[in-house]
Amino acid sequence: GQLMKLRVVPTFEGTNAQPSMSYFRFDPTRLTPTASKDLELNEPGKWRSNISGNGSMETTAGAEGGVHFEVKFTGPGDRWCYPMVPFDPPADFSQYDGISFDFRCAPEDKMSVRLQVTESPASNYLNEACQGSSEWRTVSCMFRNMGWGSFSPPDANGKLDTDAIRNLLIGLNTGEDAVWLEVRNVQLVRYW
Numbered sequence: 038g039q040l041m042k043l044r045v046v047p048t049f050e051g052t053n054a055q056p057s058m059s060y061f062r063f064d065p066t067r068l069t070p071t072a073s074k075d076l077e078l079n080e081p082g083k084w085r086s087n088i089s090g091n092g093s094m095e096t097t098a099g100a101e102g103g104v105h106f107e108v109k110f111t112g113p114g115d116r117w118c119y120p121m122v123p124f125d126p127p128a129d130f131s132q133y134d135g136i137s138f139d140f141r142c143a144p145e146d147k148m149s150v151r152l153q154v155t156e157s158p159a160s161n162y163l164n165e166a167c168q169g170s171s172e173w174r175t176v177s178c179m180f181r182n183m184g185w186g187s188f189s190p191p192d193a194n195g196k197l198d199t200d201a202i203r204n205l206l207i208g209l210n211t212g213e214d215a216v217w218l219e220v221r222n223v224q225l226v227r228y229w
Contacts, residue, residue: 054084054180061118063220070228073137074225076136078206081096081098083122084120085123088117088119089115090114091109092109104219116212118208127202135181136152136224137178137222138221143169144213145170147216148169150168150209151169152205154178156197160192167194207220
């Protein structure tokens, strides 16, 4: 969810009291975007294979729309699979707050799902991991909540530049030998 900070500074009989700070989360998928743009990524041919060296993946059409990624790992080590959509030239997402998509996967309790974007030239930013779900689940990942991935080159200005997106990745981390992930309806969204 979206992390928000609320600061309240009350005034009692002309004197200021100590401020009260509260943090809360809300689920942006419960809000109606003021604008959205379908990135048209429901076709398997738009995605490129991107998987750790101990694995293989196959991309096909999803039974209920979108794309289906069948993933197998055959050796020990880090097990990740992040199918990728490249943009050449880099895409400008700066008029939007984030990206929303639907996903489902199995086994749901043995994997986490993330969205990543690569800004030009090569720094990756990613959202907090989402727990797997065997039922369709919609998530909205806000750009301002995405953190730099320490596995990628350092970012010269230390922030995600949404006007120069080279790659979009949606994928998983798991300890299992065989998993699958389906993704559909990848959209840019604006709420504010």
